[in-house]
Amino acid sequence: MPKKDNLELPRIVKILDIVEENPDVKTIFFEDDFEAYPGQFVMVWIPSVDEVPMSVSYLGEKKGITVKNVGKATSSLCKLKPGDKIGIRGPHGTFFEATGDSLLVVAGGIGIAPLAPLMENAHNIGKQITLAFGAKSKSELLFINRLKGCSRELNISTDDGSLGFHGFVSDLVEDILKKQSFDEILCCGPEIMIKKIADLAKLNGIPLQASLERYMKCGVGICDSCAIDGFHVCIDGPVFSGKILSELADFGRFRRDACGRRVEL
Amino acid sequence: MPKKDNLELPRIVKILDIVEENPDVKTIFFEDDFEAYPGQFVMVWIPSVDEVPMSVSYLGEKKGITVKNVGKATSSLCKLKPGDKIGIRGPHGTFFEATGDSLLVVAGGIGIAPLAPLMENAHNIGKQITLAFGAKSKSELLFINRLKGCSRELNISTDDGSLGFHGFVSDLVEDILKKQSFDEILCCGPEIMIKKIADLAKLNGIPLQASLERYMKCGVGICDSCAIDGFHVCIDGPVFSGKILSELADFGRFRRDACGRRVEL
């Protein structure tokens, strides 16, 4: 980890717009002049509340993070209004790199956040993209128009069958892989899902890149809070290759809580 | 005083040669890659002894300081041998600039140290140099061959008449100025002598640059130890114009001791 130029100190940015993507998810747009690659994340400081990792979901001049309200920090984020200020540290971490020509992108719920900009970039340089996007229910989908514009094929699955394939996205992917092959699979979502996709990728001999989540504190590789078998999700990840994932004993099974305890996923 | 690039921290240099200039004066040569102008000084750290200001008397690739043994620090310096190490901070301060074509250089004793390189440089670009060099006695002169090579006229005075003009160098200068005019006078030596030369320069309407000495500690303009009427010899000097000197109430009259007391020269 070579030292970066900019200090690891929150840059204060003003919120420009907020878009409600679905009842639980909002995209917060702000102006900041960092350059990020798809899959990288920033540490977002919500003053007097918390600082949490968030993937950069819009990489252009106007940056965006897409937040699912799941607890204290995220609900505070979802309550912010244009003009409010947040602090941004980063971008941090590894990123998705589409090296092949035909890509299978697999997203579970909010896992679409880092994948959407990857798809846009890859589409712009002529890659063929098949998307398999799963959610619990139709109402939890997001970015649909954005995704249509950059995928050759858009497959949706919902656990409750309210739209598209009825079942888990991993089952959908299994079906897709029976019919078609790809140069690469790029994936983000709940770790149990990633694990299943990793198994499928291995079975089908397709290289995988997947983004993991772990509890983060420093975000720069020293506090060990985001450790997974000696790797650090904040600097060695969040995006890992299938090859590395297959060497991680904890992958798909254990995470660390805020105390550093190893707990089941 | 804009901040310099290099830290104000002694650079350790190895002594290459030592030349005995006269019974009390030695030139210590060392390798250091700073660039200095004639009249600038360095702070010389003699480990476990002291750190004292010394003019840079040789400015080429091999740097030199020319030290007169007058006390503890200087006698320690004079005892050093080739291969020994000293610390060098700087160069610091203002410097002599020969702007005119005909120069009168006036040196008293060890005051020749910063003037010799000035003369060499000025001679090399075709300036006409007249030197008036005074010492207590013949045995206290130094650099004579070096000076011959770069002055059109070399006038010597000794207080005891053992060589050249018998009397003070200021009297010699008075004589010279009766016969000849110059574009500029450049001067270094005991302050009483400088004061007399400053008076003569004023009388004759010739611009003056002269180098002063004051007790130095920080060498960088913050400790106030080298103060003279609000100026600091370490950064506003050591080389001052005659115009500024004429505004200094203490010039030629008072100095500050190590406690900051104003004492007579």
Next chain:
Amino acid sequence: MPISDCDKMVDIATTLPGLKLKNPTILAAGILGETGASLENVAKAGAGAVVTKSIGIEPREGHGNPTFVETEHGIINAMGLPNPGIDNYKDEVESIIGTNIPVIGSIFGADAQEFEILAVEMEKFGVSALELNLSCPHAKGYGAILGHDKEKVLEITKVVKGAVKVPVYVKLSPNVSNIAEIACAVEDAEGDGIVAINTISAMAIDIDMALPILSNAIGGLSGPGIKPIGLRCIYEIKAETELPVIGVGGILSGNDAIEYIMAGASAVQIGSGVYYKGIGIFSKVCQQIQEFMDAHSYKTIKEMVGIAQKG
């Protein structure tokens, strides 16, 4: 927005007990303060007030050279309180009294009696306030050795307060386990304010010579690297006392000054900044403070004092 416009809306004047400052920047003790003429230069350069060199009873040479060394993150000095002694200092102070800004007399002594004598003399010279140096970390028997001890701080402050009319500020050392406790002692003694921080005890070693660089081996660290420590001290003091505080330590810019003000300082002092930026630093910092206040709609310094205190 041009400065002239800012001027109309933003007021950077500040007040401290017994002192009105046209701006919150003050020259710190020991920097350019040995001679009256240098203090006058700093006044002309735009400081809101100046503190003198710390003055003792007798003339004192201080430690031998080297007394100054720079590191990558600050400077370390071991001047050792050189000063001409209170009697010889009379002329220096008197030459600047009556110029347009307050002069704060810094003094150091070995005990309450010495402080009392010095305080009375300084007051006679005409200073607007006193600063008791109970915090120099590198002069045996003076400064921090007294300032580490609550009882001594209480005693010295009380004695000086009883002897003079001008406001009395006490300058504290960060080299303690609980600076707020020492500040409380000043409050108990009815001192008028706190100045924090003095330098932090530190050293540098030359590995080539295998020797400490400073003749005294140990000196005091100042400059940009100590700012986070100074801020914490102000924050802690402000959380536990009502006393006005003057913040000092590593201030090089208007933003640094504002951090101190938000931590709780009513004014700031600048020492090493003079080395890093020259004496132009006082007007520059004022300009930057003004610009910040303007951009963030603060009208007075007072509004900002201590607003980063939680709860």
Next chain:
Amino acid sequence: MPISDCDKMVDIATTLPGLKLKNPTILAAGILGETGASLENVAKAGAGAVVTKSIGIEPREGHGNPTFVETEHGIINAMGLPNPGIDNYKDEVESIIGTNIPVIGSIFGADAQEFEILAVEMEKFGVSALELNLSCPHAKGYGAILGHDKEKVLEITKVVKGAVKVPVYVKLSPNVSNIAEIACAVEDAEGDGIVAINTISAMAIDIDMALPILSNAIGGLSGPGIKPIGLRCIYEIKAETELPVIGVGGILSGNDAIEYIMAGASAVQIGSGVYYKGIGIFSKVCQQIQEFMDAHSYKTIKEMVGIAQKG
């Protein structure tokens, strides 16, 4: 001169009571030490020993985020001693015992009894030595609050010494007025060595938000800016005790390590350096130490330990 040649002449191994280290670099407590696998990586990267995260009796989340902020001259953390608790930590430690380097178990407790329990457990897990954290500046009731008090240091060290066979090092806080006195208490209690320094109490304020950045407001400063302070602490401790000392604070290069060694450290720890240079820092620092020793004709680390001590 190629390293292979240096190797033959220069020996960078060092010894501490009960420990033989192949080189003087040790991973500092709290950096990459929460999990066994991370400690193992640091061992593989070339450290001479590793210190675990400081472990307490119960699982502890530590302070909320932000817990980390960088300044220009160092980093400030307020992790607040998060740790899985001694029972859960068993697996982590045991996974690395028996790898090729010593593991030093860092523990923190609220009193001597807690320290005793933790020490006994850690010893059972198989650590080669213990490090008592009496110095964390930002966790209420633990660390520095004990380490500021000579009596407590004496008591805790004695109790732990009486309970275990492995050597016991005590990690001290620089946030005191006389660190050497505290070190003497460790010596009186027959502790085996000192580790100094822990972080320095500090803070950063965001002036735009007008708030402290860390959730705990106050954190601990580490990294390059604190080196002059750490050096001074080692120098002072070494001047007043016979105890071996492990130096820590702002070490980023071999030259930094040598400064600490010359001030009196028998070995050094590296914490923030992992942030600045990555875990390659351990082998890099060793290489630089070797090169320096070679160029200056030192044959062993021991020759250099404390040579900058005056008198």
